Amino acid sequence: MPVDTVSILDGNEFVVSDARGDIEESPTDPLGLFRDDTRFLSRWVLTINGQRPTLLSTDNLTYYRVSFFLAVATRTIYLDSQLSVQRQRSVGDGFHEELSLDNHSKQPAELTVRLEAAGDFADLFEVKDDNRNKKGQLYRRAANGVLTLGYRRGTFQRETTITSSSDAEVSEEGLLYHVTIPPHGRWSTRVDVRTVSVIQRSDGGAGKPRDLHGSSKPQPERESSLREWISAAPTLVSASSSLVHIYQRSLVDLAALRFHTSVIPGGLPAAGLPWFMTIFGRDSLITSLQALPFIPELASATLRAMALLQAGVFDPFRDEEPGKIPHELRFGELTAFEERPHSPYYGSADSTMLFLILLDEYERWSGDRDLIVSLEREARAAVDWIDGWGDRDGDGFVEYERRNTETGLENQSWKDSWDSIAFADGTLAPTPRATCELQGYAYDAKIRTARLARLVWGDPAWADRLEGEAEALKQHFNEAFWIPERGFFALALDGHKRKVDSLTSNIGHLLWSGIADPDKAQSCVHHLMSDALFSGWGVRTMAVGEGSFNPLGYHVGTVWPHDTSIVAWGLWRYGYRKEAAQLAVGILEAAEVFHHRLPEAFAGYAREATKYPVEYPTACSPQAWATGAPLLFLRILLGLDPHGDHLIVDPALPDAYGELELLDIPGRWGRRDAFGRARHLP
Amino acid sequence: METGTQPPTAGTQPQSVPSLAGLSTQLRVDVAGHPAWVLVIRDGTLSGKPAAGAEEADAVLKCDSEETLAAFHRGQLNPVVAMLQGLIYVEGDMTLAIRVILGLQAVFAPPPASARALAADGGARKEL
Numbered sequence: 001m002p003v004d005t006v007s008i009l010d011g012n013e014f015v016v017s018d019a020r021g022d023i024e025e026s027p028t029d030p031l032g033l034f035r036d037d038t039r040f041l042s043r044w045v046l047t048i049n050g051q052r053p054t055l056l057s058t059d060n061l062t063y064y065r066v067s068f069f070l071a072v073a074t075r076t077i078y079l080d081s082q083l084s085v086q087r088q089r090s091v092g093d094g095f096h097e098e099l100s101l102d103n104h105s106k107q108p109a110e111l112t113v114r115l116e117a118a119g120d121f122a123d124l125f126e127v128k129d130d131n132r133n134k135k136g137q138l139y140r141r142a143a144n145g146v147l148t149l150g151y152r153r154g155t156f157q158r159e160t161t162i163t164s165s166s167d168a169e170v171s172e173e174g175l176l177y178h179v180t181i182p183p184h185g186r187w188s189t190r191v192d193v194r195t196v197s198v199i200q201r202s203d204g205g206a207g208k209p210r211d212l213h214g215s216s217k218p219q220p221e222r223e224s225s226l227r228e229w230i231s232a233a234p235t236l237v238s239a240s241s242s243l244v245h246i247y248q249r250s251l252v253d254l255a256a257l258r259f260h261t262s263v264i265p266g267g268l269p270a271a272g273l274p275w276f277m278t279i280f281g282r283d284s285l286i287t288s289l290q291a292l293p294f295i296p297e298l299a300s301a302t303l304r305a306m307a308l309l310q311a312g313v314f315d316p317f318r319d320e321e322p323g324k325i326p327h328e329l330r331f332g333e334l335t336a337f338e339e340r341p342h343s344p345y346y347g348s349a350d351s352t353m354l355f356l357i358l359l360d361e362y363e364r365w366s367g368d369r370d371l372i373v374s375l376e377r378e379a380r381a382a383v384d385w386i387d388g389w390g391d392r393d394g395d396g397f398v399e400y401e402r403r404n405t406e407t408g409l410e411n412q413s414w415k416d417s418w419d420s421i422a423f424a425d426g427t428l429a430p431t432p433r434a435t436c437e438l439q440g441y442a443y444d445a446k447i448r449t450a451r452l453a454r455l456v457w458g459d460p461a462w463a464d465r466l467e468g469e470a471e472a473l474k475q476h477f478n479e480a481f482w483i484p485e486r487g488f489f490a491l492a493l494d495g496h497k498r499k500v501d502s503l504t505s506n507i508g509h510l511l512w513s514g515i516a517d518p519d520k521a522q523s524c525v526h527h528l529m530s531d532a533l534f535s536g537w538g539v540r541t542m543a544v545g546e547g548s549f550n551p552l553g554y555h556v557g558t559v560w561p562h563d564t565s566i567v568a569w570g571l572w573r574y575g576y577r578k579e580a581a582q583l584a585v586g587i588l589e590a591a592e593v594f595h596h597r598l599p600e601a602f603a604g605y606a607r608e609a610t611k612y613p614v615e616y617p618t619a620c621s622p623q624a625w626a627t628g629a630p631l632l633f634l635r636i637l638l639g640l641d642p643h644g645d646h647l648i649v650d651p652a653l654p655d656a657y658g659e660l661e662l663l664d665i666p667g668r669w670g671r672r673d674a675f676g677r678a679r680h681l682p
Numbered sequence: 683m684e685t686g687t688q689p690p691t692a693g694t695q696p697q698s699v700p701s702l703a704g705l706s707t708q709l710r711v712d713v714a715g716h717p718a719w720v721l722v723i724r725d726g727t728l729s730g731k732p733a734a735g736a737e738e739a740d741a742v743l744k745c746d747s748e749e750t751l752a753a754f755h756r757g758q759l760n761p762v763v764a765m766l767q768g769l770i771y772v773e774g775d776m777t778l779a780i781r782v783i784l785g786l787q788a789v790f791a792p793p794p795a796s797a798r799a800l801a802a803d804g805g806a807r808k809e810l
Contacts, residue, residue, distance in 0.1 A: 393798070
């Protein structure tokens with residue numbers, strides 16, 4: 001049965017424990033200390049005189065630090081507890097735990113304190129699939145006050161070392177303390193659990209610890225870094241304390257999700273805890289788009305990382321094609337031995353277009369020409385991919401079909417679960433699949449790249465050509481994808497060029513991209529705001545009544561906050577401000593119920609049926625693009641958009657928010673304030 | 683120390699590598715703990731020469747063995763896989779080194795022009 005878990009994280013490194021602070025390997029919960037997609041510690045259990053302390057409370061001080069307040073009790077904790085226990089834990093370069101015991105009695109306390117430890121070094125994919133078949137050797141070593149837990153498979157070696165600041169009996173099973181605490185006295189110790197990726201030295205010498213992507217900052221430095229991060233972002237002033245809380249939560253979570261590499265300066269957003277704490281092309285790009293008016297540094301780091309990892313070769317195992325922007329990069333054992341293709345994996349058909357879209361949007365906001373100039377080659381390679389590799393059959397549309405049929409993704413659009421692309425009768429669409437939003441993204445990418453070609457790269461001929469191609473695509477798309485009898489765009493064209501006729505949220509992405517003809521857009525808006533798609537909280541991924549609809553289906557009925565934020569951006573673009581505000585209010589009210597942190601997805605039940613948003617069982621939280629959604633909603637509500645060197649503010653606020661102020665919005669204009677107040681929206 | 687494995691452009695004219703366009707740098711390759719080759723890149727044009735000792739370089743690519751270098755040279759070893767397994771690692775400017783390593787992949791395993799060119803060529807060469 002799932003347990004209540006507590007997570008602390010710092011980019012790619014995170015600890016998930018139960019509410020007492022213990023870690024016990026479980027088929028239902030991904031408990032452990034994880035780094036580089038590897039579980040370095042799978043057991044960490046505290047006992048005192050053979051007894052597990054009872055939980056009093058847990059205090060998540062900040063994203064990387066937590067305190068567990070416990071007591072050793074016999075019958076009920078209030079009557080018989082004479083011993084308090086506090087575990088203060090912080091993550092970063094492993095984790096560090098201050099264990100304190102307070103004796104409240106008038107007698108000395110003779111105690112045996114034990115910390116059991118074990119590491120299974122499971123790859124995160126093995127944890128996720130609950131399928132462990134280790135091909136290497138686990139080992140343990142206790143010597144010189146250090147407990148080492150390790151795993152070796154050929155030259156692949158990972159270790160966990162555990163040391164204590166006070167005398168402990170160190171065995172292969174953990175640490176043991178024999179403690180005497182005087183009346184009303186205290187005993188404490190610090191335990192350091194460190195993770196080591198051991199690289200064999202090339203001259204055959206002893207193993208040497210290596211850090212694959214830079215070490216964590218020391219705690220004081222991280223505290224000041226977090227303060228700077230928050231103070232650099234605009235200040236939100238609102239009578240809605242809930243909205244302010246949601247905003248602040250988003251800023252802190254984005255700080256927590258920063259993925260630092262020794263390759264790229266700055267941090268780019270990892271996708272989500274616990275399964276996706278790594279670089280994801282699509283997720284990092286969309287999150288950076290959402291956060292641009294608030295934290296533009298995410299966009300520059302993401303663009304640089306994506307450019308560096310842009311494919312240069314053809315490799316079917318990795319679904320890699322020249323010019324393609326990566327889908328996902330992993331560091332675990334299964335990737336190292338090519339049992340999984342994530343080194344990196346390129347199985348997303350939209351990342352390449354999203355890269356171009358972010359490139360332009362970043363320039364519009366920041367005016368950072370140097371970065372744009374430095375990425376011209378990558379931009380050209382990305383456009384070449386759209387026209388060449390992306391359009392496999394030359395019909396003018398981008399389509400996908402995996403080349404890696406064993407471990408590649410069947411669906412390479414954002415709805416990447418196996419059953420997401422289905423006809424209205426529930427039949428799965430044959431591949432190759434040309435989903436509608438891919439065409440919208442391709443259109444937008446070409447329009448935006450043309451702007452940069454003319455403005456920054458000094459190539460007006462290329463700009464003209466790109467605009468011509470975009471216009472032709474738009475016309476072709478509005479003919480080929482429109483379903484006149486239902487009044488919306490097909491979800492996709494299947495492998496036989498048939499229209500996949502399910503009604504889905506994807507049509508909202510077409511508004512965002514601008515590819516929809518205005519008359520067709522109006523009909524799509526009607527569908528998006530209908531009871532079939534709009535749950536009252538957000539837009540369902542698939543409409544009620546479609547053959548595959550399931551309010552708990554990952555991409556066939558749940559509500560994804562980031563998806564709704566993009567739909568709202570599309571509504572805003574086509575002038576449907578009232579409808580955009582309605583979606584913003586729905587999702588932000590859901591966030592309030594979710595303790596101000598939006599999950600990756602939640603159930604697609606109608607709001608009037610449940611009164612509160614129902615959790616989706618395995619949703620990641622925090623999830624980067626869910627965290628970015630409130631930021632994009634604020635942009636939409638205040639109508640923020642760059643125009644040359646000026647920031648346009650054109651608010652359309654619903655009554656729920658009264659007045660809103662967003663102060664010190666960064667951009668090419670320096671810093672500007674935005675103010676909006678509610679008024680009747682036509 | 684020289685090794686039996688040839689650098690990418692040993693014995694050939696300097697080669698233009700489009701993915702390294704605009705880049706000028708020097709990368710040393712050590713094999714089994716010994717300096718072996720120096721790759722010189724001048725505005726995207728690559729040439730290689732044997733290392734005369736521990737020459738100055740912006741980054742040093744350390745390979746555990748000649749076999750690793752040869753596998754990479756044949757286009758059969760993914761550089762990220764090699765790093766995760768501990769077969770290679772980088773000292774110095776990591777960004778630069780990764781850009782060069784990934785750029786060299788296309789030299790060792792030139793891709794077809796497009797999906798349609800691939801199909802016209804009789805299908806994928808390395809389809810699973």
